[in-house]
Amino acid sequence: MITMDHLERLENKSIHIMREAYNQFKNLGMLWSIGKDSTVLLWLARKAFFGHVPFPLVHIDTGYKIPEMIEHRDRLAKEWNLDMVYGQNRTALNEKQTFPDGTTTHLDCCKLLKTQALENTLNGKWPRYRMNHKKSQYEIDSNNEAFEGIIVGVRADEEGSRSKERYFSPRNTHNDWIIEDQPPEFWNQYKTDFHPGTHIRVHPLLDWTELDIWEYIERENIPMVSLYFDKGEGKRYRSLGCWPCTKPVDSHAANVHQIIAELKTGKFVNIAERDGRAQDKEDGGGLEVLRRDGYM
Structure with missing residues (x-):
């Protein structure tokens, strides 16, 4: 009998969850923040689909990311031929509605540059910028179809509210997270049939530390x-x-x-x-x- 060690078991479960998500949701994407967790998630996606990531990588660029992060993102996107997309709240940045500009709190800045940018990038209401690999530059994306599901590198041990998540976590049409209405997940059985219009967050790294x-x-x-x-x-x-x-x-x-x-x-x-x-x-x-x- 073949036995797996701890990391192999984690890898196997994460790959299973990603393949299940790809099978169940029509328009699927994956968030890539350039951090260690989402980069591990990207690596797992490449293993799950034999070297090819069959869905877009979505990055929310606040305009205040450390430049080395953006350089790392674009270098790997080119090397691994990733379908790379980013979104921004350009209105807030142009109008200087940010914490560094001294006009908002940390929380309000996050709501504008991350939460609002994420919601409107995923639902297609704001412009998306997609890498043109032939030109090696980003262009406005002609596809504004909403993402039905998005894979995220959330870990339960990272922060208190994340420990309340499910592997398949429904959001309403405004991306609101109703904690009290999360589906039960017992014995590796996951709910993947949701009402039309429900936005799904998929968390393959939930068990990882x-x-x-x-x-x-x-x-x-x-x-x-x-x-x-x-x-x-x-x-x-x-x-x-x-x-x-x-x-x-x-x-x-x-x-x-x-x-x-x-x-x-x-x-x-x-x-x-x-x-x-x-x-x-x-x-x-x-x-x-x-x-x-x-x-x-």
Whole structure:
């Protein structure tokens, strides 16, 4: 009998969930934030579909992402021939309705640049920008069809409100998350038949931990944006977001193996992974307010 180790079991379940989503939902996409979790998700999608990702990768560009993240996104999109799409709240950016401009709070900035941009990118009401691989540049996408389902790299252990998620989580037509109306999921049985107009979030990484992610990255040799590693200054990012609101942590981990060792020694055992995210503190230490309104 063939036995699987812990990471193989996680991989097998995640691939099964992605294939089930692809089979059940007509217009499917996957969010790619360029962070470690969604990049592992992208790697799993390539394994699930034998090297080809059969749905678009969607990135919500707030205009304040660390430039190295955007460079990493476009480099892998070209190398792996990804169907890369991004959306933005260009009105808020042009009118300077942002926290860095001093006109909104962290939370309101997130609602404008992330939540509203996500909702209107997924439903096709705002312009999408799709990579033209022949020209190696982004162009306005002529396809404005709404996504019926979107695959997301959410982990239950990452933040309190995410522990309430399901593998297949329904949202209403406005992307609102009604926690009290989530379907039960017992014995690996998932509800995938929802009322027309329901938007579905799919969470293949729900059972993974931060340590699982890094151990899988090491095993598979998955390319990561270098912001996660110390470059000799005793600082690195543990969680990636917008540069005005995300702070690095004190750490000398310069490679994946050292990050794993650091996690195993308990250096961050009492420090939340998103501790450096300013919007979480403004939300009372969690993301439930934002996530009920459709935040990733």
